[in-house]
Structure formats: structure tokens, C-alpha cells
Amino acid sequence: MNGRRRAPRVRLAALLVVLWATSGPGVVEGQNRRSDLVGSLRQLSGSRVTVSHAPEDSARASLFLAFLEGQAPLPGLPDSLPTRVSAYLAPTPESFRLLTGGRAPEWSGGVAIPGRNALVLPAYGGGLSRAGEAWRVLRHEWAHLGLHQYLGNLRIPRWFDEGYAEWAGGWDAGEAWRLRILLASGRAPPLDSLSFRWPSDATSAQAAYLLSATALEYLVSESGERGLELFLARWRDMGSFDGALRVTYGVTSGQLEEDWRRYVRRRYGWAYVASHSMVFWGLLALTLLLMVRIRGRHRRERMARLRADELPEDPAWWAEEGEADGNGGDRRGPGG
Numbered sequence: 001m002n003g004r005r006r007a008p009r010v011r012l013a014a015l016l017v018v019l020w021a022t023s024g025p026g027v028v029e030g031q032n033r034r035s036d037l038v039g040s041l042r043q044l045s046g047s048r049v050t051v052s053h054a055p056e057d058s059a060r061a062s063l064f065l066a067f068l069e070g071q072a073p074l075p076g077l078p079d080s081l082p083t084r085v086s087a088y089l090a091p092t093p094e095s096f097r098l099l100t101g102g103r104a105p106e107w108s109g110g111v112a113i114p115g116r117n118a119l120v121l122p123a124y125g126g127g128l129s130r131a132g133e134a135w136r137v138l139r140h141e142w143a144h145l146g147l148h149q150y151l152g153n154l155r156i157p158r159w160f161d162e163g164y165a166e167w168a169g170g171w172d173a174g175e176a177w178r179l180r181i182l183l184a185s186g187r188a189p190p191l192d193s194l195s196f197r198w199p200s201d202a203t204s205a206q207a208a209y210l211l212s213a214t215a216l217e218y219l220v221s222e223s224g225e226r227g228l229e230l231f232l233a234r235w236r237d238m239g240s241f242d243g244a245l246r247v248t249y250g251v252t253s254g255q256l257e258e259d260w261r262r263y264v265r266r267r268y269g270w271a272y273v274a275s276h277s278m279v280f281w282g283l284l285a286l287t288l289l290l291m292v293r294i295r296g297r298h299r300r301e302r303m304a305r306l307r308a309d310e311l312p313e314d315p316a317w318w319a320e321e322g323e324a325d326g327n328g329g330d331r332r333g334p335g336g
Helices: 002-023 025-040 055-069 093-100 134-151 158-168 173-184 191-195 202-238 241-249 253-267 270-275 278-309 316-325
Strands: 042-045 049-053 085-090 111-113 118-122
Touching: 025 093, 042 055, 049 055, 055 085, 055 134, 085 093, 093 118, 111 134, 118 134, 134 158, 134 202, 158 202, 202 241, 202 253, 241 253
Parallel strands: 049 085, 085 118
Antiparallel strands: 042 049, 111 118
16 A cells, blocks of 8 residues: 555656756756757758758768668558658767767667657768668668657567668678577577667677567568558557557467567578588688698608608619629628
8 A cells, every 4th residue: 555655756756857867957958069069060951851961071961862862662661751851960979979869879870869750870980881881770770760650659669669670771681690599598688678678789789689680570471561561550550569469460479479489490590500601611611622732732842851861772882882892793791
């Protein structure tokens, strides 16, 4: 009874902490600095995206805008999503921290902020390159915004949010064999755990992205992209992730995880690793061949040195002794 009476006070205290965190002097100062930064940036607008950038990043901003405007439809979502996106090219690490609220990890290549319908990408460092990782990161963050725009204010499990963005963003399925090691060693966290705490270090986060992406891959393998489209529509209409999961796929969240783990073991087991390691085995075979050739050459050189040091079959001193006897023949013992 006492616990029930204290609950409202606890909730009120938590609310006060949130209000203090979002309206304190430090937060207000940060918001003012961010507003000043945004006001100093130039804008380049398209039909769906407005890119804000520093003057020296005009060329990069044009590439950025063309890439996002030309995106193929996201799987399972209406072709028009996302829209009205504010994209920022942060010219410095400090501006990146300001634009993301300082919550992005140091290794982050880009950030989606669904509440502001915004994308932030660092323009410093390696810059943008079509052959680089930046374009895949952009697609990943673009998928985040599309999913959140479609589902509105519904709570999205973190593993599904990141898994959809990673899978729809063109993830590298060849890296998923690492999950076999994690699962075999018992180091793969359950999907539910990724809903509450996403890893902060780069290595653990990479494993979490792979886990989430294979869960989406499994759902699509079961019913195709059409099934994913129906699931998302029912989720939006019903307002329940678990309810839409049962209606569309006939499973609960717990059953989904069990089925997904079996799928990962089957899809990314040791046979898959071996079949995707032909380059490794080819390089190993080439290395062994070179080692054999080098060892063979070494043996031949050693044999040549040994033969050079051997006594000849007819040593010169035999002939000298025969001439000393005066008959030019062999030296034979008595009775010879």
C-alpha cells in the first residue's frame, strides 16, 4: 500500500529531473549555440530534402542532395517517405556535437534525429565519396527517418529500428558470419536486450547491428517484402508491435527470437563461412606453393655446396704417387 502511495512521487521526481535536464542553463545555452550555428549555414533545397552546409562544403552538399533525392523507395514503406527532411553537413567535430546534442558516439558516421526529422553527417575528415562508407551511412539514417515518419509516435523496439535501417541501408551480409562465433560462444545478446541498451563501443555495436539486420532478413525470408509491408501497416493501425507480429507472422516476440536464432545458425553456420572463405584458402594455397618453391631452391643450393666440397673420384694425389713409382700404374700391396 505504501509502495503505491509513493509511486506518484517517484514519477513526479523523474518528471522534474527530465524537465530540469531539458530546460537547465546548460541545455538552453547549447540550444542557442546550435541555433546560431544553423543560422550561419547555407541551404540547398530539393523536393524532399533541405541541406544546410558551410560555404566551403557547397560541392559536397550538392552530392549529398542528389544522393538523397535519388533514393530508391524503402522496403515496406510508401514511396514518398521520408519527406521534409532537414540534412546537415557538420563542418567541424564541435558543430557535429552541437547538431547531434552531444549524444552520438565518437565512431558514429552519421546520426538520424527522428524528433526533428533531421540527418547529420560529418563533412570533415575523409569527406564524401561514392565509393566510401558515407553513402551507406546516409541510406541507413534515411531509413530511420522513413520508418519513424510512417509509424508516427509508436514506440519502436531498438533492435527493430536499427535492424530495419541496417538491412534497408544495404548492409554487408558477408560480415554476418561473425554472428556464428557469437552464438556458439554464448556472447550474442537476446533481441529484447537491444531494446533497452544499445552498446556504446564500436565493436559491440557492430555485432548488435548484425544481430538486428539478420532478424529483419529472417522476417523477409519468411514472407517477402510484401509481408513486411503488411506487418508495418498493421503495426501502425493496431498500435501494437506484438499484435501485428502475431497477426502477420503467427508468432510472439519470444517465438520470433527462437526462430531467428535457428535461422542464423543455419544461414550463417560453418559451411557458409567456408564457402565465403575462398579468397582466404586461395591465398593460403599460394603461400604454401611459394614456401615449397623457396624450400626446394634452398635444398638445391645446399646440395651444390656439399658436392663442391666432396673429394673427386680420381684425386690428383693418386696420379702423383703412381708417377713416383715409375710405372704409371696403381700402387698395389704385396701379392697385388
